[in-house]
Amino acid sequence: MSVITNETLREQRKAERKLRRQISDVGGELSQFWRVLAPWLLLVAALVLAPLAWLLTSLGGVQVFTAACIAVAGVVMLGVSVHLTRGRLTLGRAHELFNVSAPVALIAYTVAFGPDKYALIGGGVFGVTSAIVWNRRHTSSAMRELEKVGRGHNAAGHLPDAWRAFAAEHMPQVSDSTLTVFTNTPDVLHAGLELGDGEVPSDLSEQLIEKLTRFAGGIRGGTTLHIGDKLDKIGITVMRTDPLKRPFEWQGPLDPGESIREPIRGLGRYRDGADLTLHLPYVPNLTPDGDDKPQSHMMMIGMSRAGKGEAGEEIDVNVMTRSDSAVVLCDAVKADQQLGVISKGAVYVLDNQNSIRAYFNKLVYATIPARAAYLGDPRRNPLGKVCKEWEPGCGLTWLLVHVYEAAALYNNQDMTKLTERAASVGIELLIEAQKGIHDRVDTNARSNAADVLMFGCKEPDDAALVLRPDLLDAGAAPWVWQNKRAGMVHTVLSHLPAARQAIPARFARKARDGGDVAAALDEYLHLAAPLDPITGATWGEPFERFVASRSAKLNRAPKQYAFAGARGPVLAGAVLLDERPSAPVLVADDRPDVDAGFDLGDPHDDEAEPDEESERAQLTRVAETVVGDMAIALDGSPEAGQVLHQAVDTLERYGDD
Structure with missing residues (x-):
């Protein structure tokens, strides 16, 4: 191209x-x-x-x-x-x-x-x-x-006169406008439209944009408007051919082993040839006007078979192979079918509604407070300062919680609270749904997700639920391709100017069998750092069981080694999943050999009895299990939720966090 x-x-x-x-x-x-x-x-x-x-x-x-x-x-x-x-x-x-x-x-x-x-x-x-x-x-x-x-030869000397005649007859709302041609090729027309007195950009409604496309000989949905700070001039781009009509292959993660602060490149490309790039965490001085790029939660909206799954996997693989980030996968509908290969790179996989709801509750009431206390204490984090946002080198793993089929978790108040509280501590929620309507995605959660990837939808009303009116006025029309071109998307990202958000892009196509995803994980996953122990400790016994089960599977599986680079930084106190021993390790004893046999000890010996610390730990695990079960059973009831919080407060008064 x-x-x-x-x-x-x-x-x-x-x-x-x-x-x-x-x-x-x-x-x-x-x-x-x-x-x-x-x-x-x-x-x-x-x-x-x-x-x-x-x-x-x-x-x-x-x-x-x-x-x-x-x-x-x-x-x-x-x-x-x-x-x-x-x-x-x-x-x-x-x-x-x-x-x-x-x-x-x-x-x-x-x-x-x-x-x-x-x-x-x-x-x-x-x-x-x-x-x-x-x-x-x-x-x-x-x-x-x-x-x-x-x-x-790109001059189009006839177009200004033809435009005046065409607008006077078919577009009276902008009949006083003047067209100036910058580029006119068989593939694209770039022009500027200077509006007359009293004319504003909103006069170019959807029907007028289609007439403008007809006038310039463009493709359906191929016209975008670029509206600047002033309202008297509009930039017009009319595509006569679509360079994104044919899919193209994904080349794999481009920056494995780098910090998640660096942009994720190579996901696809825009219709004008620019690379489709994502900035996920907080990055200072990133936006075009020099402001900081805040971290925001993201939504992926689009009809079935619009390419959300493939795009999500490409994003996940890039996050999994960075040196200071990790991915948690949640799918309450078809985890066995959907997650497949990609689950190998996740630090935690949850596959049913009860476990996902309990996990969200722990994120809200345990993980976020623990991470906030760590980032806000200069004596604890390696940066030695109060971190208002997650930053590389702070000692915590940046976390992407990818929720597939989020409509199945509708009306979960903890998921909505995550969109309100989790961003500053380095946790981003990626919500995937087929429609952004209020009975599928909570309205507050939708409002808190400043970043949106809008894939193909069925009707303009579906797009209006998610896209801003100014983007629709600028020519954004995801209903044109629906699910006929998987991966076509409008990238409504907070750090991008509106003109870029209105230009369609397309995610690259990964291999149908997921072979490129598996190959990328086999080659680059060793560059990623493990989950930090502060976060892992707040997830409790279910996470410990998941880690133990995965470690057992990894120890039974044939070992594979990759040499694509040095391992990422290891956090203090962390245990790598592929290095956790599957059986107790025997340590040599330097004492004299008195008896050739093994001393198994007296089963009634006092030393074999659990001490006070072990009993306390056992009590904590039991209390955590009870609270988790109560959270699942009482979810959705405000009155019951108050009872649950009172129970938690009572346990905390006895010294159990």
């Missing part, structure tokens, strides 16, 4: 200015005068100057040589004329070639053999006729042909 560079734009504008000088009322007057006078000058040269040239050359005896030189010059002129008129109509081209070749041939003949009355009479009659016809053609159609050639 070709990308329009600054150099290309400069060349196009230079050609446009040159052609405008040729056809303008001021700069083109002299050019038009010479084009009208040219055939008469050639006729005078053939009838008057040719006999004079024969007389002069006969004095030196060089008539034949001079005639040969004139003939060669005529052939060169004919060849140049053939090249310059290659875009003209057949009749006009033939007429111009006759005007060039006939006078030169008559001049050469006269110089070589002397004046011939029959040749001069015939040349005079046909020359005058041709010159008169030339003048008539030039005044009636030559300028239109020149404009047609100009359209082929």
